[in-house]
Amino acid sequence: MPNRINDKLVSWASDIEQETLRQAEKTARLPIVEGHVALMPDAHVGIGATVGSVIPTTGAVIPAAVGVDIGCGMVAAELDVMESQLPDALEPLLSRIEKAIPAGVGQGHDRVARNADQWLAAHRPATSLSADRATKAAKQFGTLGSGNHFFELCVDERTRVWVVLHSGSRGIGNQLAQAHIGVARKLAREAMMQLEDIDLAWFVQGTPEFDAYIADMLWAQDYARANREQMMDNAMAEVFAFLGFGTETLRVNCHHNFTQPEVHGGKELWVTRKGAIKAGVDDLGVIPGSMGTRSYIVRGKGNNESWQSCSHGAGRRLSRTQAKKRFTTADLAEQMKGKVWLAGRAAALVDEIPAAYKDVEQVMADQADLVEVLHTLHQVLNYKGT
Secondary structure (H helix, E strand, O other): EEEEEEEOOOOOOOOOHHHHHHHHOOOOOHEEEEEEEEEEEEEOOOOOOOOEEEEEEEEOOOHHOOOOOOOEEEEEEEEEEHHHHOOOOOOOHHHHHHHHHOOOOOOHHHHHHHHHHHHHOOOOOOOOOHHHHHHHHHHHHOOOOOOEEEEEEOOOOOOOEEEEEEEHHHHHHHHHHHHHHHHHHHHHHHOOOOOOOOOOOOOOOOOOOHHHHHHHHHHHHHHHHHHHHHHHHHHHHHHHHOOOOEEEEEHHHHHHHOEEEEEEEEEEEEEEEOOEEEEOOOEEEEEOOOOOOOOEEEOOOOOOHHOOOOEEOOOOOHHHHHHHOOOOOOHHHHHHOOOOOOOOHHHOOOOHHHHHOHHHHHHHHHHOOOOEEEEEEEEEEEEEEE
């Protein structure tokens, strides 16, 4: 059940740092915020706005609240394959996946390159891309990225096999976001706005800057979704080729860094979800835990107090720097015991150790009034960009 911090801030997090609350309070005090900011159970400090927050605004959008990985999200596919049908040795599949969905720019993948060219030709961003940016967007189409982006082979409570993937709008989304965030900061300074954090600068609806941002943001969201679809298609081909059989029976693809107009309480608002997914009645979503733990396929309950939203994952407890100082490769190997993963690159993955994240089971318990769990997935194979 939610904890009403004050009239402008409501939290579903039972495990939350004071620094996170202080940051969220800054956002909640903005004059453009309608009602209250909702903090999800995975909330933690972000740049400008809190990761794991839902921000309803009237006639304005905060570009830094959407974040720099516009449209980042999850895609999960259910297969008609049972755990008992998986071979004992999954290491060869890990190698195949690494080639099919590279973590780098994906050079040399001709079919993906053709699809990228076709998608980019049919979807032009509002901002004119430089030749370098256009080339990079094409090369990164169908690639995973690094950090907390991943591919996993999972098994649910019925022993059905799933493929789960996390990625966003790659370098081009970051570049577009940074450019618009810079414009918002500049306008705020010129207007001598008294902001507690300059990264909370916003665009006013009806202005050219607002229109340009929304157009580019929607384009980056579409790029991110198409990128996940491309990678999932590539992954499916490799999984079925490796197994020699199987079909896909369900696919769920959802953003968790985005904003869109919605009607709540009879008012049209811009609802920004930074590290949160839409959980309206019957909305399907994917909530991943950290590598080596559990992930969840959920159905939204349409809780209006959360602006019909829920968490996007477990949420970090420690920063990447803190995790690297506290844990070793041996710690990571212990926490990944029994899984197939990139053990040879453990040094580059220590900051993603499960202990650096919140307990995803507690996160799910905290939001029982926001979503219904349809399936609980545990990972058997993890591939994470390094």
